Amino acid sequence: xxxxxxxxxxxxxxxxxxxxxxxxxxxxxxxxxxxxxxxxxxxxxxxxxxxxxxxxxxxxxxxxxxxxxxxxxxxxxxxxxxxxxxxxxxxxxxxxxxxxxxxxxxxxxxxxxxxxxxxxxxxxxxxxxxxxxxxxxxxxxxxxxxxxxxxxxxxxxxxxxxxxxxxxxxxxxxxxxxxxxxxxxxxxxxxxxxxxxxxxxxxxxxxxxxxxxxxxxxxxxxxxxxxxxxxxxxxxxxxxxxxxxxxxxxxxxxxxxxxxxxxxxxxxxxxxxxxxxxxxxxxxxxxxxxxxxxxxxxxxxxxxxxxxxxxxxxxxxxxxxxxxxxxxxxxxxxxxxxxxxxxxxxxxxxxxxxxxxxxxxxxxxxxxxxxxxxxxxxxxxx
Numbered sequence: 001x002x003x004x005x006x007x008x009x010x011x012x013x014x015x016x017x018x019x020x021x022x023x024x025x026x027x028x029x030x031x032x033x034x035x036x037x038x039x040x041x042x043x044x045x046x047x048x049x050x051x052x053x054x055x056x057x058x059x060x061x062x063x064x065x066x067x068x069x070x071x072x073x074x075x076x077x078x079x080x081x082x083x084x085x086x087x088x089x090x091x092x093x094x095x096x097x098x099x100x101x102x103x104x105x106x107x108x109x110x111x112x113x114x115x116x117x118x119x120x121x122x123x124x125x126x127x128x129x130x131x132x133x134x135x136x137x138x139x140x141x142x143x144x145x146x147x148x149x150x151x152x153x154x155x156x157x158x159x160x161x162x163x164x165x166x167x168x169x170x171x172x173x174x175x176x177x178x179x180x181x182x183x184x185x186x187x188x189x190x191x192x193x194x195x196x197x198x199x200x201x202x203x204x205x206x207x208x209x210x211x212x213x214x215x216x217x218x219x220x221x222x223x224x225x226x227x228x229x230x231x232x233x234x235x236x237x238x239x240x241x242x243x244x245x246x247x248x249x250x251x252x253x254x255x256x257x258x259x260x261x262x263x264x265x266x267x268x269x270x271x272x273x274x275x276x277x278x279x280x281x282x283x284x285x286x287x288x289x290x291x292x293x294x295x296x297x298x299x300x301x302x303x304x305x306x307x308x309x310x311x312x313x314x315x316x317x318x319x320x321x322x323x324x325x326x327x328x329x330x331x332x333x334x335x336x337x338x339x340x341x342x343x344x345x346x347x348x349x350x351x352x353x354x355x356x357x358x359x360x361x362x363x364x365x366x367x368x369x370x371x372x373x374x375x376x377x378x379x380x381x382x
Contacts, residue, residue, distance in 0.1 A: 011223035014112035021176035021196035057150040098214030114140035114160040152179035154187035212340035213277035243331035261314040283361035287379030297361040
């Protein structure tokens with residue numbers, strides 16, 4: 001487990017979880033279906049409504065799309081046409097990073113859990129049926145069709161408390177949207193926000209805590225059993241791969257920070273990156289053309305200190321090279337997680353933290369758990 005002590009925020013005895021955007025990566029399916037659907041009307045989905053429909057009920061979301069795109073149909077007609085398209089895709093929705101881990105952890109420690117979503121209950125049950133162990137983990141499942149008003153009304157959360165037989169003030173809500181955070185606070189509950197839209201954390205001021213992903217949740221802050229899977233400041237991950245030619249970045253790695261990164265393009269890997277938290281620091285192994293295999297630590301995100309507008313992938317190969325290698329093929333196997341990105345009061349404190357990340361990665365990659373992935377076939381290019 002992590003060795004960093006976590007101060008207690010509030011003692012809770014149960015958790016209420018949202019589904020779409022919190023446990024399931026539903027946004028990707030929504031985007032793909034709307035792209036296809038809007039073509040019928042000669043329209044093109046550009047994602048500008050993502051913030052508007054986040055946390056809304058299905059009817060409210062449909063009304064936003066119909067109005068904003070000027071569709072020649074009523075909201076009810078839109079829903080009747082698009083609902084079968086969604087139903088056929090429930091089986092393809094992947095769990096968000098840390099969701100399975102969290103549910104299993106809470107179940108093993110017999111922490112009461114409720115699932116409260118604006119979606120109809122039948123849709124909720126269909127979605128969770130594709131994820132092993134989820135259905136039996138929740139003692140309460142409430143859909144938006146079981147209450148009079150959906151979030152941001154607190155009604156669904158108060159009903160969850162009633163069914164759990166736990167006082168609202170003793171429950172912790174975990175949510176991804178602003179309306180849902182509002183609903184949780186209105187119900188008198190503690191709220192952890194996991195924003196589903198990038199660079200929007202400033203909208204979540206009313207939450208008791210804002211985290212980058214479920215990987216960053218520390219249950220012990222809320223008086224719940226801590227995770228026991230942190231190893232020397234790192235969280236083991238199911239290995240994943242990414243690669244491509246090395247590109248020019250912002251030019252500040254070597255010059256400003258003294259940390260020469262080997263940047264990769266984010267183009268063509270949006271689906272892969274959506275399965276893993278951005279705004280995060282990872283580590284693993286790097287295969288560089290015919291040069292060899294090296295330890296590496298990397299960030300994926302927007303570099304809060306510099307407030308980048310575009311997402312970047314910035315691996316730091318932990319080896320001293322005598323020359324640049326722009327254009328050479330780089331392959332990475334990511335095996336562990338260190339922390340989420342953070343802003344820093346000074347450039348010096350940022351540099352110090354990056355070097356601390358390097359030291360953590362250096363030590364961790366010597367552990368057999370991580371060292372074995374140095375032999376991953378993905379790294380061994382011709």
